[in-house]
Amino acid sequence: xxxxxxxxxxxxxxxxxxxxxxxxxxxxxxxxxxxxxxxxxxxxxxxxxxxxxxxxxxxxxxxxxxxxxxxxxxxxxxxxxxxxxxxxxxxxxxxxxxxxxxxxxxxxxxxxxxxxxxxxxxxxxxxxxxxxxxxxxxxxxxxxxxxxxxxxxxxxxxxxxxxxxxxxxxxxxxxxxxxxxxxxxxxxxxxxxxxxxxxxxxxxxxxxxxxxxxxxxxxxxxxxxxxxxxxxxxxxxxxxxxxxxxxxxxxxxxxxxxxxxxxxxxxxxxxxxxxxxxxxxxxxxxxxxxxxxxxxxxxxxxxxxxxxxxxxxxxxxxxxxxxxxxxxxxxxxxxxxxxxxxxxxxxxxxxxxxxxxxxxxxxxxxxxxxxxxxxxxxxxxxxxxxxxxxxxxxxxxxxxxxxxxxxxxxxxxxxxxxxxxxxxxxxxxxxxxxxxxxxxxxxxxxxxxxxxxxxxxxxxxxxxxxxxxxxxxxxxxxxxxxxxxxxxxxxxxxxxxxxxxxxxxxxxxxxxxxxxxxxxxxxxxxxxxxxxxxxxxxxxxxxxxxxxxxxxxxxx
Amino acid sequence: xxxxxxxxxxxxxxxxxxxxxxxxxxxxxxxxxxxxxxxxxxxxxxxxxxxxxxxxxxxxxxxxxxxxxxxxxxxxxxxxxxxxxxxxxxxxxxxxxxxxxxxxxxxxxxxxxxxxxxxxxxxxxxxxxxxxxxx
Numbered sequence: 168x169x170x171x172x173x174x175x176x177x178x179x180x181x182x183x184x185x186x187x188x189x190x191x192x193x194x195x196x197x198x199x200x201x202x203x204x205x206x207x208x209x210x211x212x213x214x215x216x217x218x219x220x221x222x223x224x225x226x227x228x229x230x231x232x233x234x235x236x237x238x239x240x241x242x243x244x245x246x247x248x249x250x251x252x253x254x255x256x257x258x259x260x261x262x263x264x265x266x267x268x269x270x271x272x273x274x275x276x277x278x279x280x281x282x283x284x285x286x287x288x289x290x291x292x293x294x295x296x297x298x299x300x301x302x303x304x305x306x307x308x309x310x311x312x313x314x315x316x317x318x319x320x321x322x323x324x325x326x327x328x329x330x331x332x333x334x335x336x337x338x339x340x341x342x343x344x345x346x347x348x349x350x351x352x353x354x355x356x357x358x359x360x361x362x363x364x365x366x367x368x369x370x371x372x373x374x375x376x377x378x379x380x381x382x383x384x385x386x387x388x389x390x391x392x393x394x395x396x397x398x399x400x401x402x403x404x405x406x407x408x409x410x411x412x413x414x415x416x417x418x419x420x421x422x423x424x425x426x427x428x429x430x431x432x433x434x435x436x437x438x439x440x441x442x443x444x445x446x447x448x449x450x451x452x453x454x455x456x457x458x459x460x461x462x463x464x465x466x467x468x469x470x471x472x473x474x475x476x477x478x479x480x481x482x483x484x485x486x487x488x489x490x491x492x493x494x495x496x497x498x499x500x501x502x503x504x505x506x507x508x509x510x511x512x513x514x515x516x517x518x519x520x521x522x523x524x525x526x527x528x529x530x531x532x533x534x535x536x537x538x539x540x541x542x543x544x545x546x547x548x549x550x551x552x553x554x555x556x557x558x559x560x561x562x563x564x565x566x567x568x569x570x571x572x573x574x575x576x577x578x579x580x581x582x583x584x585x586x587x588x589x590x591x592x593x594x595x596x597x598x599x600x601x602x603x604x605x606x607x608x609x610x611x612x613x614x615x616x617x618x619x620x621x622x623x624x625x626x627x628x629x630x631x632x633x634x635x636x637x638x639x640x641x642x643x644x645x646x647x648x649x650x651x652x653x654x655x656x657x658x659x660x661x662x663x664x665x666x667x668x669x670x671x672x673x674x675x676x677x678x679x680x681x682x683x684x685x686x687x688x689x690x691x692x693x694x695x696x697x698x699x700x701x702x703x704x705x706x707x708x709x710x711x712x713x714x715x716x717x718x719x720x721x722x723x
Numbered sequence: 724x725x726x727x728x729x730x731x732x733x734x735x736x737x738x739x740x741x742x743x744x745x746x747x748x749x750x751x752x753x754x755x756x757x758x759x760x761x762x763x764x765x766x767x768x769x770x771x772x773x774x775x776x777x778x779x780x781x782x783x784x785x786x787x788x789x790x791x792x793x794x795x796x797x798x799x800x801x802x803x804x805x806x807x808x809x810x811x812x813x814x815x816x817x818x819x820x821x822x823x824x825x826x827x828x829x830x831x832x833x834x835x836x837x838x839x840x841x842x843x844x845x846x847x848x849x850x851x852x853x854x855x856x857x858x
Contacts, residue, residue: 178848188841189811197834202809205782288782318850324818325791328784393854404788405762436762439795447856 168231168534169314169458171279179276182283182322186210187269209289209327211282212268216586221260221268222285223275227295227313227337228256228537228544230280232528235535237278239520245271250520252505252513254346254539254577254628255334256294257285261584283321288329290320290400294336296344297538300459301500301546303492307356307363309339311455312392315448319393326400330407331415333400334372341657346539348380348659349373349631351417352399359386369399369429370421373625377661378418381426383433389452391437394444398436402429462532464495465549472550482557484610485568490553497550501531502570503543503560508600510564511593512578513541522563530556539628540577542570573615573682574600577628581621581638588621590638590645591671595619598675603682612682615696616655631655633697634681635662636674647674649681651708652700663705665712677712684711735805735825738813740843742836746825748773748803755805758785762792771800775825778806787819794820810838814845818852 171179186206193203207213213220223238238258242250245267246260253259263271275281285292293313300308316335320326326333336345339356347353353368365387371380387395403417406424421429476483490499503523505513515523523543527535530552531545538544543565548556560566569575576599579585581592596619603609618632622639629635635650646668653662669677682696684707689699700708735746753773756765767774774793776786786804793802804816805825816824826834846852 174848174850174853178850181848185811185842192838197838198809198811202781202811206811288784315854319854321850322848323851324815324849325784325787327815328782328787328812401788401791405785409783409785439792443795443855445855445857448854451854 183272208287211285218262221263222257223282224285224292225256225537226317227310228297230535231533232524234278235520235524239517243517249516252537252541256537290333293317296338297536297544303494305340307339309337310459313337314455329404330409343657346655353380370418372418373630375413375623377630379659393448394440398433402432402436469550475554488568489570501545501548503565504567505542506575507567508574508604512596519563526559571614572609573603576617578619579621579626589640590621592619592621602675630661645671680711684708736831738824738839773801775803775805781807781809790820810834813842817845
């Protein structure tokens with residue numbers, strides 16, 4: 168893992184002093200609320216429905232046990248004893264007091280963490296595949312590049328007052344686990360012959376106008392990464408619309424100007440910027456690659472694992488569902504579910520954070536990850552330790568075997584917390600999870616991603632859920648629209664709207680009808696929901712959703 | 724130099740690394756670019772030694788990119804940012820290539836000289852200059 172050097176430490180100390188001063192000047196009146204707002208946002212501090220919210224970055228989703236323990240302590244000392252992990256590898260504290268925030272930032276700095284650029288019209292926390300450095304199918308670990316981008320984008324003087332936020336995701340595998348095609352820039356490491364380079368995708372995004380990103384450059388030499396990304400952001404900083412915040416993201420710029428014109432402008436800017444990078448970035452990159460080198464694997468027999476797997480059905484089920492192939496055959500990647508039916512998706516209590524931190528220290532080479540699906544991942548667990556890990560997770564309510572299943576729901580905080588929300592998300596997620604738990608059908612249904620957003624901004628990724636739910640406000644009443652057939656992976660697809668929405672009392676039964684339709688139509692239990700949907704199309708699902716509707720009457 | 728309240732009320736206050744000073748430029752000797760300037764038109768005759776880039780409001784950061792482009796294209800004269808920029812943006816402006824900032828007297832009263840001097844250490848702690856050093 169990356170560890171701060173003297174430069175990083177001094178930078179963060181100075182930055183936190185600046186923010187402490189800004190808070191003081193806001194209180195004294197030297198800064199107006201209008202002026203303070205972008206400053207607090209670029210330090211992760213939002214004003215939400217009921218209180219301030221502090222969003223802390225977990226760069227590329229990687230953290231160690233000391234960092235997780237510090238998050239637990241912060242939640243206890245300055246918040247209400249829990250935190251919320253988000254789809255962009257951040258953790259949100261929902262109840263900090265403004266005057267405490269500088270102290271919280273200092274506490275974060277002690278474990279090399281910060282809240283810089285987790286909000287505002289800046290380059291946001293750079294995200295990456297949560298299985299990076301562990302996945303069996305990986306071409307190269309994306310994290311050294313993500314850390315290089317973190318450093319380059321941090322406090323970048325040109326890019327703190329942009330038209331809108333700007334999100335970058337990096338993946339090093341052909342399997343896209345980082346939703347790269349729904350980012351302003353998605354970077355995919357890929358092989359051409361013996362050489363590895365980046366496919367650069369731009370203009371993806373969800374929100375009001377969902378778009379799948381387009382390939383700007385098919386194969387970028389790795390050493391050109393920073394000047395090329397800088398060229399893109401520089402072009403958009405001048406070109407992106409500032410008159411309408413719903414049209415300001417780069418996806419709209421690309422849509423309005425055309426991909427070819429953007430390509431021309433980016434190449435022109437790149438030619439001006441390339442000579443500015445004279446090699447030090449590559450020297451740093453090589454050091455970063457060493458920092459992210461694989462841990463020293465342990466080499467012991469896995470006999471006990473196989474015995475326990477054969478003996479304990481609950482353990483077997485958890486292994487089957489919550490572990491993924493590791494590049495070392497004797498290891499597994501374990502997903503720790505924060506989606507036990509009935510809980511708020513992505514929330515973890517301080518006690519749970521401490522338990523998982525200790526388990527990661529003992530059984531995962533001191534490494535943890537946060538996934539965009541709002542779960543915790545222990546990336547390096549030797550198979551001989553899986554049973555002990557499972558037994559450590561179980562009493563903390565962290566051993567639910569549902570990774571990738573119907574109750575593993577992505578949900579934004581919705582109207583329970585968020586100032587932008589138009590409907591609640593959390594109760595819908597809880598009810599769906601509890602309904603299918605009661606039906607005891609979850610494992611039979613198999614892989615199925617439900618994603619819920621409480622407003623059009625789509626933080627819950629509903630457009631790319633196999634089943635997406637969008638909560639809106641219809642004349643003061645919550646109304647939930649269903650989208651079908653979305654896909655967040657390398658075959659990214661925006662789901663199509665099924666028809667008129669449902670109210671809070673009927674949405675769960677509507678989802679049930681969609682799922683039962685799938686169970687009726689699938690060729691066998693091997694055909695997943697999304698495969699069945701692609702084979703038969705939307706009509707049978709719509710018929711199940713709107714049994715009384717005659718054709719053509721459903722234009723809502 | 725300390726800020727003097729008896730300056731012409733229309734006159735901007737100029738902020739540099741050494742604090743506040745009076746504006747000595749005359750309109751005739753400077754070239755001004757608005758934030759919406761197309762970068763393809765951002766080319767200067769060699770004789771020009773005084774350039775102003777105007778910021779319509781502090782949240783509009785196009786001027787930072789324009790400044791950087793001017794420097795990349797070889798402009799070596801004095802580069803001034805003019806507009807309702809706040810002291811917290813001073814380091815950004817300097818790092819982007821500006822030499823000085825022209826703010827209104829009202830702004831200078833609300834954000835006194837010490838707020839700007841607080842960021843006069845703008846060369847320190849810059850990730851970007853680290854990454855752009857020679858390898």
